[in-house]
Amino acid sequence: MLSPPTEDSPSAPAPLRTDRQNLIERWAARHGVDAARRLAEAEDLADAVAQEITPDNTLDTYAKSWRVWTRFCAMTGLPEREGSRGALVAFVTWMLREGQQNGTGYASTSASTHLAAAVVGLRQRGVQVSSDDQAEARAALEGMTVKLLQNGERRGRGQAVGADVDGLRVIARACPNTLAGDRDKALILTGFHYASRAQDPAGLLAGDVALTPRGLVVSVLTGKTKHSVRDAKINRQDDREICPVEAWMAYRARLAAEAPPRWSEPTAPAFVGVDRHGNVTGGMVPDSVTRAVKRISARAGVPLAWTGHSLRIGLATTARKRGKDAVAIADQGGWARHSRSMNGYFQRVDGWEDNATAGLT
Known part of the structure; x- marks a missing residue:
């Protein structure tokens, strides 16, 4: 049975509640209150279907990355629901320098995954994150990764060996x-x-x-x-x-x-x-x-x-x-x-x- 996603669900790709309400009001003006209500119910169903068909491992990644984001915000005093250019660049910098629970930095591949998933989490919670700001954070991540390599730092497990x-x-x-x-x-x-x-x-x-x-x-x-x-x-x-x-x-x-x-x-x-x-x-x-x-x-x-x-x-x-x-x-x-x-x-x-x-x- 499909169930409607909650506001904070990391798997619920819902627009801003205010945007949804504005949309319902436009529907009501155009089609009448009853039709607007049915269209709103259809939107809720679409959200629930999207949640239901998202693979479990993807949901796990979103949930884990959101925890990394909230930990970053708690440590830096930044609000959780703001995805500004500066916040995203600070996020990737923090991840590479000290983001892991043990105080060491993440490998760049892990940081990249957490950045992408955190942006998804922000947008699902109604936060507007521009593509330009996300791109600048990713550019910062790539640039700092090169610096780490130049300084002799190698992170991550490397390539897995293939069976033969x-x-x-x-x-x-x-x-x-x-x-x-x-x-x-x-x-x-x-x-x-x-x-x-x-x-x-x-x-x-x-x-x-x-x-x-x-x-x-x-x-x-x-x-x-x-x-x-x-x-x-x-x-x-x-x-x-x-x-x-x-x-x-x-x-x-x-x-x-x-x-x-x-x-x-x-x-x-x-x-x-x-x-x-x-x-x-x-x-x-x-x-x-x-x-x-x-x-x-x-x-x-x-x-x-x-x-x-x-x-x-x-x-x-x-x-x-x-x-x-x-x-x-x-x-x-x-x-x-x-x-x-x-x-x-x-x-x-x-x-x-x-x-x-x-x-x-």
């Missing part, structure tokens, strides 16, 4: 012969083959993974863009040790044998949490998927530890190395066909293969 086939083999061999071990193997091998983000396997239901004569069809519904709603086809692999189809079948068979029947229902989570006693604890969430990928790769002794994004990067880079068509890679991973992020992953491969120093001696 050798790593998949090591991980498959290190998974214990338990329900949790079979779950781990299926999580990694299927996730690699459809270029999963951490939230993708967490959002899957058992019925979203269909077994066919050729392999698996994984219906991935992330809600991020229209390209993220896709049926990713995963072929059976010649190497059965790291075949995602074999791993999925083994995991589901073991789950059916060792867990209550409700966990094998089509409406149950595709990937479940398992405690140290082998009991199912519920469906996995994005954070638990991220922790699992890190833990699984560490257990296997993968030289460069994997993160929650390694499987996604790995599909793109490995397929590129094998000469797969860029359009086919984009469709499999749910990227737009000219995605900057996907092309950035390709550059990791191309930058070595097409490098001027390759094969000189």
Whole structure:
């Protein structure tokens, strides 16, 4: 059931209340009071629909960034509901210098995200923020980032390492012969083959993974863009040790044998949490998927530890190395066909293969 957003909801893209009231008065003068009331109700419904369809991870980002903004305002004595040029420039300066809870500065990418989301939050709360003022704050952020780099400061975690086939083999061999071990193997091998983000396997239901004569069809519904709603086809692999189809079948068979029947229902989570006693604890969430990928790769002794994004990067880079068509890679991973992020992953491969120093001696 859709419910109208509240005034302070970070997910409610509503105009100023005064603007809404002025609009209603114009409608009443033009169409009559009853029609104006119905049009106002339609506006409220539109706001509620916008709130309902906004992805949870986007809402989380807005909420987190708004907390960063309010913390900045509290520390500097600036009003929360003013988005002036000076306030926005001061905001990015504060973030780079001392914005984190521990008193250190944010990485520039994080500061950029918080700036964009804070502007959204201000506008949703009826604050007018001009594009010119936002652009000046972003220019200040970029300029200060260059200064930090020139002064030798490196912030952020850097690029995540991509998963590879050798790593998949090591991980498959290190998974214990338990329900949790079979779950781990299926999580990694299927996730690699459809270029999963951490939230993708967490959002899957058992019925979203269909077994066919050729392999698996994984219906991935992330809600991020229209390209993220896709049926990713995963072929059976010649190497059965790291075949995602074999791993999925083994995991589901073991789950059916060792867990209550409700966990094998089509409406149950595709990937479940398992405690140290082998009991199912519920469906996995994005954070638990991220922790699992890190833990699984560490257990296997993968030289460069994997993160929650390694499987996604790995599909793109490995397929590129094998000469797969860029359009086919984009469709499999749910990227737009000219995605900057996907092309950035390709550059990791191309930058070595097409490098001027390759094969000189």
